[in-house]
Amino acid sequence: MTRVRLSVAQRRGDLLRAAIEQIEARGVAAVRIADVASALGVSNALVLYHFSSKEQLVAAAFRHAAEGDLAHLRKLLGRRSPALRRLRSAVRWYAPTGQAKGWRLWIEGWAAALRDPVLREVAQDLDRQWKAALAGVIAEGVADGEFRCPDPAGTALRLTALLDGLAVQLTSYAGAVPRARAQEWVEEALTRELGLTAEPPVP
Numbered sequence: 001m002t003r004v005r006l007s008v009a010q011r012r013g014d015l016l017r018a019a020i021e022q023i024e025a026r027g028v029a030a031v032r033i034a035d036v037a038s039a040l041g042v043s044n045a046l047v048l049y050h051f052s053s054k055e056q057l058v059a060a061a062f063r064h065a066a067e068g069d070l071a072h073l074r075k076l077l078g079r080r081s082p083a084l085r086r087l088r089s090a091v092r093w094y095a096p097t098g099q100a101k102g103w104r105l106w107i108e109g110w111a112a113a114l115r116d117p118v119l120r121e122v123a124q125d126l127d128r129q130w131k132a133a134l135a136g137v138i139a140e141g142v143a144d145g146e147f148r149c150p151d152p153a154g155t156a157l158r159l160t161a162l163l164d165g166l167a168v169q170l171t172s173y174a175g176a177v178p179r180a181r182a183q184e185w186v187e188e189a190l191t192r193e194l195g196l197t198a199e200p201p202v203p
Helices: 001-027 034-040 044-050 055-078 083-094 102-114 115-141 152-172 178-195
Strands: none
Touching: 001 034, 001 044, 001 055, 001 102, 034 044, 034 055, 055 083, 055 102, 055 115, 083 115, 083 152, 083 178, 102 115, 102 152, 115 152, 152 178
16 A cells, blocks of 8 residues: 555656646646656656646646745755855855756746636745745844844845846846846845845955
């Protein structure tokens, strides 16, 4: 019995990862059940056995991606180090100039969510949890006297808005913003929001 459950979980995971890859490559509107099935060498019927429609598959794929991003964020913020170091690590990872992957997927998701309430809920849930996690570590830093910030929730919102906006520019419009300049803007925003002393530029 346990083997059967693990096999089903593994198959669903494979389907979700394949769906994410196909959405990134083709877009939400164009991707088909057949594309996901073909990528794995399985039948359309097998995909539909696990996800009864394309809409359910797409929503589940975005939720899977969101859970992965949140798990990594919590890992970064859960380290035993000063709050500022954890915050910088998380922001630099999440920024479109960092190591976070899948910005094309999320830009597709934001566009599709305008018309799909299920996708909209997935995106909003990720957004709420991301901002809450940032606000939490900012509040820790304030309590420990590392920096000043009268409104951790507001700071988390502004930082997220900046990162999301830069992601659109860097992903959708090649060359619109130099990566080094985007990194500078992110660091300047952190310095301003937390009342820090600006660090000298890296040579």
